[in-house]
Amino acid sequence: MxxxxxxxxxxxxxxxxxxxxxxxxxxxxxxxxxxxxxxxxxxxxxxxxxxxxxxxxxxxxxxxxxxxxxxxxxxxxxxxxxxxxxxxxxxxxxxxxxxxxxxxxxxxxxxxxxxxxxxxxxxxxxxxxxxxxxxxxxxxxxxxxxxxxxxxPDQPEQAADVLADGARSTLCRARKALDKARSRGEANDFHDLRKAAKTHGMHLSLLGRLWPAPIKARRKAVDELGERLGELHDVLVMRALLDSGERPLGSPEDKKLLGKLLKRSEKNLKKTCLAEATELFGDSPKRSTRKLARKARDDLAGAAVNEDAGVPG
Incomplete structure (x- = not known):
């Protein structure tokens, strides 16, 4: 399955x-x-x-x-x-x-x-x-x-509302995190954006038969953003570890080089992630899921009608 x-x-x-x-x-x-x-x-x-x-x-x-x-x-x-x-x-x-x-x-x-x-x-x-x-x-x-x-709920209209509500909630989380990442740029803001993007990508997979077209291009873009946000998260975790001195990572010269490269990588990744996230989550979450709700109701209702009539789905 x-x-x-x-x-x-x-x-x-x-x-x-x-x-x-x-x-x-x-x-x-x-x-x-x-x-x-x-x-x-x-x-x-x-x-x-x-x-x-x-x-x-x-x-x-x-x-x-x-x-x-x-x-x-x-x-x-x-x-x-x-x-x-x-x-x-x-x-x-x-x-x-x-x-x-x-x-x-x-x-x-x-x-x-x-x-x-x-x-x-x-x-x-x-x-x-x-x-x-x-x-x-x-x-x-x-x-x-x-x-x-x-x-x-298994009735078509109620089931469609449940799915649309869940998809919209995650898009709202992504939009909120994006706004904070653009205005503050803190590690937690980008981490929240990453989690919301990953969840949205999984929702696209779950709703592959219900999400309005085109879905393939969006899924690819979301996956790429998730990977880049993951790399940024790892860079920020490494920077925090380096700054804390919690674990010996090398000589002062080694740590100086590491810190320099981490800062450069962080700057590049933040710029790229913000641009890609704006393309994906800049639209209104309600507008993005309104079509999903309509399509889900139509598809689920159609499946129920075919089942009652004995027609294969």
Whole structure:
């Protein structure tokens, strides 16, 4: 099956199906994590993000269930955040080296990278990771059992309103974060914009059969923005780590070079992200989802009529 809502089927059943599939895949990645922590934990967290995006999409249909479960999987993702952040910091060094080959030609970034790799290995080999995987597994298994308690409106008009409300809410979050990022430019503003963009991209996948055309170009642009905002987030995390002096990253000369390249990368990424986000989220969220609501009502109602008449969807 796919990470996409089928408008020919009742909304409750479709959302239960997708939740079960994504949580099941997260559990499979957790099972593989002890032997392949770097890849498996990253894939698990991606599945959990899918789950949380779906819960946000249908939140107005069953607020108690969606809010409780969203917090549950937020906590699970938090258990696995440390190892993923360690990997992201190494990837940041690699991107800096590729982006600024002349400035990073010496050994400075290599020394920093070696220390980050050593820290990553400590996390992977420590007892804390095993405990985190165990707790995450238990939480996901319990979450699977609760899926059947979810109840959403299945009538076409009400179901369409639920989907449109969820999509509009995320677009409002993105627009608000964009406005703050343009006016203040703080790390949290860009982080909020990244989360909203990622969620919107997942909503485009879920609503692929309902979102008004053209959708492919928008999905590609959202994915590219999400990747760039992810790179910016990693740069900002690295800068915060460097400024705090929490962990020895190298000699003063090494840290000076790292700080210089981080500032240059941050400036370039912020400029690009703001331009791309303005293109995607500069429009009114209400206007953007009005067509979605109409199309969803028509498609869901059409599916219901065909079902009643015995016509294949």
């Amino acid at each position: 796919s990470f996409r809502i089928d408008p020919r089927l009742p909304l409750t059943g479709e959302v239960r199906r997708i939740l079960a599939e994504e949580i099941g895949k997260a559990l499979a990645h957790l099972d593989a994590a002890p032997s392949r922590p770097e890849q498996a934990l990253h894939k698990c967290r991606r599945r959990l993000k899918n789950v949380r995006a779906l819960l946000r999409l249908v939140r107005s249909g069953d607020e108690t269930f969606c809010e409780t479960e969203n917090q549950c999987y937020r906590n699970v993702a938090g258990l696995l955040a440390g190892p993923r952040e360690a990997t992201a910091l190494i990837e940041t060094i690699d991107r800096l080296a590729a982006s600024f080959p002349e400035e990073s030609a010496g050994d400075g970034l290599g020394v920093v990278r070696d220390r980050l790799v050593a820290h990553q290995q400590e996390l992977h080999e420590g007892s804390g990771l095993e405990a985190a995987i165990g707790a995450a597994t238990a939480a996901c298994e319990e979450g699977l059992k609760r899926i059947e308690s979810l109840t959403l």
